[in-house]
Amino acid sequence: MATRRAEKMEETRQRLLAAARVAFAEKGYAAASMDDLTAAVGLTRGALYHHFGDKRGLLLAVVTEIDAAMAARAHAIGQQCGTLWDALLAEGAAYIDMAREPEVQRIVLLDGPAVLGDPSQWPSQNSCLQTTTQVLRRLIADGTVRAVDPEAAARLINGAALNAALWVAASNTPEEVLPKAQEAFRVLASGLLA
Amino acid sequence: MATRRAEKMEETRQRLLAAARVAFAEKGYAAASMDDLTAAVGLTRGALYHHFGDKRGLLLAVVTEIDAAMAARAHAIGQQCGTLWDALLAEGAAYIDMAREPEVQRIVLLDGPAVLGDPSQWPSQNSCLQTTTQVLRRLIADGTVRAVDPEAAARLINGAALNAALWVAASNTPEEVLPKAQEAFRVLASGLLA
DNA sequence: ATCGTTACATACGGGGCGTATGTCAACTCG
DNA sequence: CGAGTTGACATACGCCCCGTATGTAACGAT
Numbered sequence: 314m315a316t317r318r319a320e321k322m323e324e325t326r327q328r329l330l331a332a333a334r335v336a337f338a339e340k341g342y343a344a345a346s347m348d349d350l351t352a353a354v355g356l357t358r359g360a361l362y363h364h365f366g367d368k369r370g371l372l373l374a375v376v377t378e379i380d381a382a383m384a385a386r387a388h389a390i391g392q393q394c395g396t397l398w399d400a401l402l403a404e405g406a407a408y409i410d411m412a413r414e415p416e417v418q419r420i421v422l423l424d425g426p427a428v429l430g431d432p433s434q435w436p437s438q439n440s441c442l443q444t445t446t447q448v449l450r451r452l453i454a455d456g457t458v459r460a461v462d463p464e465a466a467a468r469l470i471n472g473a474a475l476n477a478a479l480w481v482a483a484s485n486t487p488e489e490v491l492p493k494a495q496e497a498f499r500v501l502a503s504g505l506l507a
Numbered sequence: 508m509a510t511r512r513a514e515k516m517e518e519t520r521q522r523l524l525a526a527a528r529v530a531f532a533e534k535g536y537a538a539a540s541m542d543d544l545t546a547a548v549g550l551t552r553g554a555l556y557h558h559f560g561d562k563r564g565l566l567l568a569v570v571t572e573i574d575a576a577m578a579a580r581a582h583a584i585g586q587q588c589g590t591l592w593d594a595l596l597a598e599g600a601a602y603i604d605m606a607r608e609p610e611v612q613r614i615v616l617l618d619g620p621a622v623l624g625d626p627s628q629w630p631s632q633n634s635c636l637q638t639t640t641q642v643l644r645r646l647i648a649d650g651t652v653r654a655v656d657p658e659a660a661a662r663l664i665n666g667a668a669l670n671a672a673l674w675v676a677a678s679n680t681p682e683e684v685l686p687k688a689q690e691a692f693r694v695l696a697s698g699l700l701a
Numbered sequence: 702a703t704c705g706t707t708a709c710a711t712a713c714g715g716g717g718c719g720t721a722t723g724t725c726a727a728c729t730c731g
Numbered sequence: 732c733g734a735g736t737t738g739a740c741a742t743a744c745g746c747c748c749c750g751t752a753t754g755t756a757a758c759g760a761t
Contacts, residue, residue, distance in 0.1 A: 322739070342621075343537060346717065358718085359741045367719070427536075427621035431677035465684075465691035468674045469667040473695075476666025477659070483625035490659075497659035501667075504698020516708070540748065552749085553710045561750070 326364050328354045333375050338416040342372055342424035369428060376425045377437040383411055383421075384440030391448065398457050398506075401448050405474045405498055408441065412478030413487070422475055433468070442467055449505075458505045466505060473501060520558050522548045527569050532610040536566055536618035563622060570619050571631040577605050577615075578634030585642065592651055592700075595642050599668045599692055602635065606672030607681070616669055627662070636661055643699075652699045660699060667695060 332354045336345040347358050347368060365371040387407045391400035411417055426432060432439045446467040452458040458466075477494040484490040526548045530539040541552050541562060559565040581601045585594035605611055620626060626633045640661040646652040652660075671688040678684040 325739085347719095348717075357741055360739075362719075363739060423621045423624075426673075427617045430617075431673050433674055434677050459694055461691045461694050462687040465671070465674075465687040466695070468688070469671055469691050469695050472670025473663040473667040476670070477663055479620075479625050480627055480659075480662045483628055493656040493659040494662070497655050497663050500653055500655050501660070501663050501695055501698045504695045504700075506698075519708085541750095542748075551710055554708075556750075557708060 325356065325360060329356065329361055329364060329371070330374060330378065333371050334379070334416060334420070337372065337375060337420050337424065341419060342368075342428055347371075372420075372424065372428055373436070376421055376429065376435065379417060379421055380435070380437045380440050383408070383417065384444050386411065387441065388444050391444075397448060397452050397455070401445070401452065401470075402499060402502060404445060404448065405470060405502065406495055408471065408474040409478045409481065409491075409494060409498065412475050413482045413491075415482075418479065418482055422479060442471055445471055452505075456507060459507050461505070470502065470505075474498060519548075519550065519554060523550065523555055523558060523565070524568060524572065527565050528573075528610060528614070531566065531569060531614050531618065535613060536562075536622055541565075566614075566618065566622055567630070570615055570623065570629065573611060573615055574629075574631045574634050577602070577611065578638050580605065581635065582638050585638075591642060591646050591649070595639070595646065595664075596693060596696060598639060598642065599664060599696065600689055602665065602668040603672045603675065603685075603688060603692065606669050607676045607685075609676075612673065612676055616673060636665055639665055646699075650701055653701050655699070664696065664699075668692060 329351065332350050333345075336350045336353070340346075347361055351357050351361050361371060365374055387404045390407045391404045394400040394403050412422060425435075429435055433442060446463050449458060449463040449466050449470075453460060453463060477498060481487050481490050481494050523545065526544050527539075530544045530547070534540075541555055545551055545555050555565065559568055581598045584601045585598045588594040588597050606616060619629075623629055627636060640657050643652060643657040643660050643664075647654060647657060671692060675681050675684050675688050
């Protein structure tokens, strides 16, 4: 089949994606130059526009990739918990933790919403949100959690966690602030219990 | 003394601010042209850079203004409540409501954080956050709310509310979604009660 | 009345994005 | 096996926009 060609093409796509992650994370979306970014991996803007359409398309691809990785990681952590409720708390803590990484923070939490709009409208559908919603739905079904709209609760929980993470990361003393944030998260989440 | 001059100067400052609010809200920060913006009120970029330093400075001024207005409005609503706890819930609901306005959403929630960084680091100190923190401090003191870090709890509460608002506004059917969001907010907040 | 200050306009340079066009290698098919 | 076609990527161009340096005219002080 057309393997040789498609193979190489996929490789350049990945190289561009990787370079974009670094550039967007370090300089931010607006300040990242497409010329510099492509040159860093030995290509030109031609390749970029061929693969991703425009600068925004590139950001979308990067965000989708990171979002999927986050959701997978959170899901894996949740799986290791004895009860579903513990899984929910653990996933929340995981989000707070992940959002401390500069790459996640800058790209997914700050530039992502500004450039691509509300996360729930992204094509990736915000996998993180989906994961949390699923867990909540089951918790409501088995009576652990009060009867609220699962999607609404998931959005609030996620928003709280991500906001907490932003706070921790921007703090001068993250080590002191992190436990406070996690404790507050647990207290707040307990409001959902039946 | 130097009133005539200072008076006029203040007026042009306000005109620029007003034009910026409109432009940033309608086109978004990145797509808003400083040339167009200033021309819309019969001035040039010269005036703008004289008053605000740069494009970012203009956004900061706009954000500060809106933030102050939001905090004032929330505070006023809280004052009308019988108990402090009701005030907290009412303020939360007010934030959800205010964040539905396109101006607030686009400027304060989306572009603000992306361009200016984490809201808690803004010079305006995010008045909204301050207000909520104050109320929480008093609620903890009088034993209504469990002993958590007030700032942490305020950040989470605010994050949840604002995220909910983004969700409502981006939804296709805001009327259906709004009550779900408000209900979920109340349930979540109840976790703070002692 | 003169001079310094300052609010604002004009002019200039640099850079970045998107697109139109070119090129060359890889696959297809007779 | 060779000619044609497709497609991945490079090159070239125009446009817009930001920030700054420079100019100017009005206002206030002395």
